Amino acid sequence: MSKSDYIAQTSISYRKKYGQFFTPSLVASIMAKWVTENHPKTILDPAFGLGIFYEEISQLNLRNKWHLTTYEIDDNILSYLDDIQNKTNITIFNKDYLESDFNTYDAIICNPPYMRFQKFINRHDILPKIEQQIGKKLVGYSNIASIFLIKALQQLNVRGRLAFILPFEFFNTGYGKEIKKTLIEKYLLKQIIICANEKDIFPDATTTICILLCQNDQLKQDIKITNINNTQEIKEISNISEYYHHPLDHIQLPYQKKWTPIILSLISQQKIPKGFCKLSEYGTFKRGIATGANDFFALNKNKIEQLRISDNNVCLCITKSHLITKAIFTDDDLILLVKQDKPIYCLDVEEINNQAVKNYIKLGEEKAYHQRYLTKNRKPWYKLEKREPAPILFGVFNRGRLKVIRNFTSAIHFTCYHGFYPNIFGQNLINQLFIYLMSDIGQDIIKMNKRSYGNNLDKFEPGDLNNSYCPNVEQLNAINEEEVREIISIANMDKKEAIIMSNKLIEKIMDD
Ligand SMILES: C[S@@+](CC[C@H](N)C(=O)[O-])C[C@H]1O[C@@H](n2cnc3c(N)ncnc32)[C@H](O)[C@@H]1O
Incomplete structure (x- = not known):
């Protein structure tokens, strides 16, 4: 068979x-x-x-x-x-x-x-x-x-x-750390073959x-990194031990560190530019609100009116990734989505004794939404975690270019996006960070931390973003405020042009 x-x-x-x-x-x-x-x-x-x-x-x-x-x-x-x-x-x-x-x-x-x-x-x-x-x-x-x-x-x-x-x-x-430690410290690991273009x-x-x-020979040898791009390449390999692109010393693969960026930086020839620091220096990316039952929690204007739920018990929320199509998300975009009756609200129970709210919760229970994996572990099941609106949103799943959005609205978001929450160092540099994330250089560097799902689909966990690299404070501060504002207003209409302008700006601070 x-x-x-x-x-x-x-x-x-x-x-x-x-x-x-x-x-x-x-x-x-x-x-x-x-x-x-x-x-x-x-x-x-x-x-x-x-x-x-x-x-x-x-x-x-x-x-x-x-x-x-x-x-x-x-x-x-x-x-x-x-x-x-x-x-x-x-x-x-x-x-x-x-x-x-x-x-x-x-x-x-x-x-x-x-x-x-x-x-x-x-x-x-x-x-x-x-x-x-x-x-x-x-x-x-x-x-x-x-x-x-x-x-x-x-x-x-x-x-x-x-x-x-x-x-x-x-x-x-x-x-994986413990295993990596064993592989490195016992000199077991000899070669890593990465099958790119995996489909x-x-x-x-x-x-x-x-x-x-791996070989259990206790011999300290360089670890060979091989990158295979297609089946033709495999066919031509006669001896895999002799087919590699980068030899790495053991100290270049510390077990405490993520290996993917280290290895990808070799393969893609993408180096971390001088002076760059971790994005986490400016704040934290967090995942969006996990409802456990988006069908229940995501609401559109029509439905809210039908259910007679008052404004106090809903909040503006990006419930689906595709609701945002531009790099800039403004109140005008939000108003348009409301007019188009898109699910741009989320149930946010403030008045549990309100009859309309009670009825809707009862309806949810009749449909067993309260017995789902996430909802049944939440008390009460319909009360979602609190989140502030995030000024930068990042698509969790991306194909090709990474979806980065400058959010100027008060809408919160579901798990389709990770939201960036700046700290005191980041709060005055949000636009600069956004421009960096939108630029080709920024995208290539962030991609070093991606998790590939095959078929060109990349996923990011919040930690992957927090650990990725970006320009340091002096570099970001060297970006001219006026130019930043210009790029943002252009990004609202013409993303391609805004990317070209961002590239120039970021290249400039890297040369300095
Ligand atoms: C990823 S497949 C690989 C099969 C095959 N060696 C190959 O490379 O094409 C893993 C196989 O392990 C079997 N499997 C799953 N759990 C197992 C377990 N606990 N013990 C032994 N085999 C298991 C699965 O049924 C499956 O056939």
């Missing part, structure tokens, strides 16, 4: 449940060649799927005898593999890998299931056993793939090799994918 048959016959929700995203054979082949270079006798694949790694290793016609031990939790997928079951050099356990023993192996090759650990049924039994084995507490490990890696690293024989697929954003997570290479993937190559 081929991969395409299995995919055709299996629903995407089923595959998601098990984290069944398959490694393309070109990528699997590179990984297989790397892990088998030192003639391993015992090989482990913790997450078998349709067995691409076994297939690739078999095709290498290795001189030595080898045996692959593998785990696959899903008996359904295994039922598609009757031809493999008869082979003598493979043992397939239809079991949870995380519950398996800690035998060690000469080579480990894995594309782990990538899903939230919270969803995992046996996590309360599994974690303590793994913690005992590795002698460390596993706190905050929200993704199952990272637990696979922790366990696998424990199972690697001396001189053994490991090739592991991980989402690139893993290097930015808090829980071409990994049609299945929803995030940017990278491959870790």
